[in-house]
Amino acid sequence: MLKSASVTRHDRVPRPITDTCEPMTGQQSTTTSQWEEALTFVALQRDKSAYAELFSHFAPRLKAFGMKMFGNEQQALEMVQDTMLNVWKKAALFDATRGCASTWIFTIARNVRFDMLRKKQSRKDDISADDLWLNGEYPEPQADDDAACWDNQLLTEKLAPHFERLPPAQREVMEKVYLQEKSHQEVSDELGIPLGTVKSRIRLALDRLREALDGARN
Amino acid sequence: MAHAIKFHPGMALLEQFAEGSLTADVALAVAAHIDLCPHCQQLNQDITNDLACQLAQQNVKKHSNDWTSMIDAIVDQPQLSKAAAIEPATSAATQPVVVNQREFVVPRALQRLAANHSKWLQLGGIATAKLPAGKEHHVSLLYIGKNTEVPQHTHLGLEMTLVLSGKIVDENGEYCAGDLLINSPDDTHTPRTMADEDCLCLSVLSAPLQFKKGLTRLLNPLQQFFY
Numbered sequence: 094m095l096k097s098a099s100v101t102r103h104d105r106v107p108r109p110i111t112d113t114c115e116p117m118t119g120q121q122s123t124t125t126s127q128w129e130e131a132l133t134f135v136a137l138q139r140d141k142s143a144y145a146e147l148f149s150h151f152a153p154r155l156k157a158f159g160m161k162m163f164g165n166e167q168q169a170l171e172m173v174q175d176t177m178l179n180v181w182k183k184a185a186l187f188d189a190t191r192g193c194a195s196t197w198i199f200t201i202a203r204n205v206r207f208d209m210l211r212k213k214q215s216r217k218d219d220i221s222a223d224d225l226w227l228n229g230e231y232p233e234p235q236a237d238d239d240a241a242c243w244d245n246q247l248l249t250e251k252l253a254p255h256f257e258r259l260p261p262a263q264r265e266v267m268e269k270v271y272l273q274e275k276s277h278q279e280v281s282d283e284l285g286i287p288l289g290t291v292k293s294r295i296r297l298a299l300d301r302l303r304e305a306l307d308g309a310r311n
Numbered sequence: 312m313a314h315a316i317k318f319h320p321g322m323a324l325l326e327q328f329a330e331g332s333l334t335a336d337v338a339l340a341v342a343a344h345i346d347l348c349p350h351c352q353q354l355n356q357d358i359t360n361d362l363a364c365q366l367a368q369q370n371v372k373k374h375s376n377d378w379t380s381m382i383d384a385i386v387d388q389p390q391l392s393k394a395a396a397i398e399p400a401t402s403a404a405t406q407p408v409v410v411n412q413r414e415f416v417v418p419r420a421l422q423r424l425a426a427n428h429s430k431w432l433q434l435g436g437i438a439t440a441k442l443p444a445g446k447e448h449h450v451s452l453l454y455i456g457k458n459t460e461v462p463q464h465t466h467l468g469l470e471m472t473l474v475l476s477g478k479i480v481d482e483n484g485e486y487c488a489g490d491l492l493i494n495s496p497d498d499t500h501t502p503r504t505m506a507d508e509d510c511l512c513l514s515v516l517s518a519p520l521q522f523k524k525g526l527t528r529l530l531n532p533l534q535q536f537f538y
Contacts, residue, residue: 128367136390139386139390141386144382144385144386145382145386148378148381148382148385149378150367151367152376152378152381153371153372153373153376154366154367154369154371155366156371156376157369157371158366158369162331162332173381174381174385177381177385178385178388181385181386181388181390182388182389182390182391182396183390183391183396184390185390185391185392185393185396186393186396186397192360193360193363193364195363195364195366195367196359196360196363196364198363198367199359199362199363199366199367200359200363203329203330203331204331206331207331207335211335219335219443219444220335220336220338220339220424220444221423222331223423224339224342224420224421224423224424225328225335225338225339225342225420226342227346227419228397231346231349231352262361262365263361285368286364286368287360287364289360290360290361290363290364292357293356293357293358293360293361294357294361296353296354296357297354297357297358297361300322300354301322304321304322
């Protein structure tokens with residue numbers, strides 16, 4: 094379902110994020126590099142069993158995402174099919190050095206869904222997913238020391254209430270890193286999430302806290 | 312870019328952008344901002360990682376579908392080589408936008424659409440050209456010549472303005488390339504350019520402008536011009 098543009102000048106109140114990051118029973122041993130490896134095998138060797146493994150993990154989850162976005166099973170399944178077909182056909186484009194397999198697959202699903210919605214209007218010149226989301230990477234920005242200098246000020250009394258309001262997935266990571274002083278790698282292993290995602294969640298949480306304090310954003 | 316971008320989309324807007332749940336025309340303004348703003352590029356990447364990881368870790372019911380026929384149909388298809396898999400270059404049309412004998416290079420997200428803009432309509436120092444985009448909102452390029460004021464107006468709906476080049480100033484502040492202004496129906500403002508610099512913006516409107524003051528109210532029949 095399309096959300097209408099609920100844009101206000103101060104939308105600092107965090108949107109509730111459906112957080113589904115419960116530790117997975119039986120999935121805990123899934124190492125984070127498993128999907129990257131599988132995808133690489135698919136690309137290099139047309140490896141059908143690696144593909145089937147990827148498929149059986151991601152397809153049901155993509156379907157759940159599709160159900161949430163479309164609200165009907167037929168379109169959700171169409172999105173799963175288109176997404177997983179692209180994963181098979183375009184596996185050669187996946188570059189494990191640039192990011193997680195889950196991110197790559199998610200962005201394909203998002204773009205497929207977006208273009209499915211637009212196609213109904215059959216206007217070729219209209220906005221497409223390719224216009225909106227860069228296929229690849231932006232040039233590396235200059236080193237951002239913001240995170241480092243925020244470390245020191247973190248978790249002062251002023252921040253504590255905002256800390257409580259972080260989305261659960263981000264708060265969990267922040268607690269482990271800042272309160273229990275675990276390394277990013279330890280947090281990654283413990284939660285069974287990619288190292289990059291640990292770093293992402295920390296940056297997002299820091300940005301939210303900064304936003305909560307100075308409200309520099311629209 | 313020498314100056315720092317000061318006006319960014321809010322976190323909620325970025326999250327909806329990364330998730331793909333914004334309407335296309337609002338997403339376009341956010342995408343063009345991101346093209347110009349390294350800070351939001353990083354945030355967008357982080358949010359995308361986070362969402363993707365949540366998706367991958369989601370609990371789902373086992374065996375609610377039989378996927379074998381779908382898998383079989385897919386692996387029967389040929390895979391693409393790396394070269395063939397890359398979408399036909401969207402960057403083919405890196406033409407500058409030309410208005411008032413000036414050339415402007417627009418952000419990547421706008422290049423394909425801007426190459427197909429409608430013809431410029433001119434009114435005083437202001438010109439607009441529609442982009443072939445959007446159903447819910449009207450998306451256009453807005454050129455404001457040097458030393459020009461857009462009469463004070465309010466918004467019947469949402470107004471998003473992304474400065475692409477140059478600078479505009481209103482009652483609330485100064486906006487330079489990359490800055491994203493979002494005005495809701497309650498906001499009234501009088502944007503203008505400086506004496507020495509013209510300005511190109513992307514404008515996304517959900518409803519016409521309404522002019523407020525004296526004779527400029529005569530412009531109200533012309534509100535379609537800005538819309």
